[in-house]
Amino acid sequence: MSNVVFITATPNQSSRLIGVTQYIENQLHTQGIAVATINVASLPADDLIGARFDSPAIVAANALVEAADAVVIASPVYKASFSGILKTYLDLLPQKGLANKVIAPVFIGGTIAHLLSIDYALKPVLSSLGARNFASAIYATDNQVTRSGQGDDLTFSLNDELTERLDNAIQELVEELRLRTAAPAQAATNL
Template identity: 45%
Template sequence: MATVLSLSGSPSVSSRTNRLLRHLDQRLAGQGHEVIPLDVRTVPAEALLGADFRHPAIVEATELVARADGVVVGTPVYKASYSGVLKALLDLLPQYALTGKTVLPLATGGTTAHVLAIDYALRPVLTSMGAAHVVPGWFTLDTDITVHDDGSLTVAPAANEALGRVLDQFSAALGPVSLPAAAGRAA
């Protein structure tokens, strides 16, 4: 079983990006991975903006990245790039924090004009941090994500299918999932 850090770079409590990531976390867990969610918005602003490498929240985030085999990085697109809070956290991680890790970049936004933000803004940073493999990412339109009154989420069928494919590629890149000994025995 691989350990996956699911990193939400949204600054908003009611973020579609965050809700989409948590929805995808369930799918990854269903594939046998241990998924650990981390919402950058929960990291104290003074630690991020003050570049306090020793702040307990920054130390914890660094440890979570180090522990993970793979990282899903989700961000809303603002001004044709990933969010500032995500950038602030990535800047505080060690230079090669992603060495040996498989990374899946995901983005959400209001227009397809922002599709290239993954490849031209986010991917170069992830690569510079030593990611062993950055799998093809996916951009999802805000209009393809519906949050219902009960908090549940629906993703438009075409977007849901595409997200399933990129999750499968990410999962395959992490390597085979080993089943617990009892689950692997013949009945």
């Protein structure tokens, strides 16, 4: 079975980004894919800011990334780029920590104006960490995700256009993971 780790980098736990990542996680679960989440805002701030590579929390988070077949990197857009807490965590990944993984970027912003922040801000950083295989990126805007309730009763609704794009990206990710799983099995039968 394949496994996917989410690196979610929003300091706001009522962020609309959470609604998007919950939708993706639920869809992956229905496909039989194991999912783990690294909530970067929950990692010890002193470890992130102090670049404590040997911190037990950072070591545990990095082990999740190392074991993953795919990594979903989810961030709100601030000042035309991804969140600063995401950068503090990415700086603590091993130099080739994203090599041989399928990477699926998921951003949310106030307007469509920062759509290219995935390509121009995030992907160069991920490429420096060994990322080469990118699934379709998703950029959502705040008006595509409706929040209702609060606290433990907080729920999110996604509009139809975003749901359709997410479904297509999820299917692409699932197919890529199945191909990766099938390739070693196929190679073994050819011996």
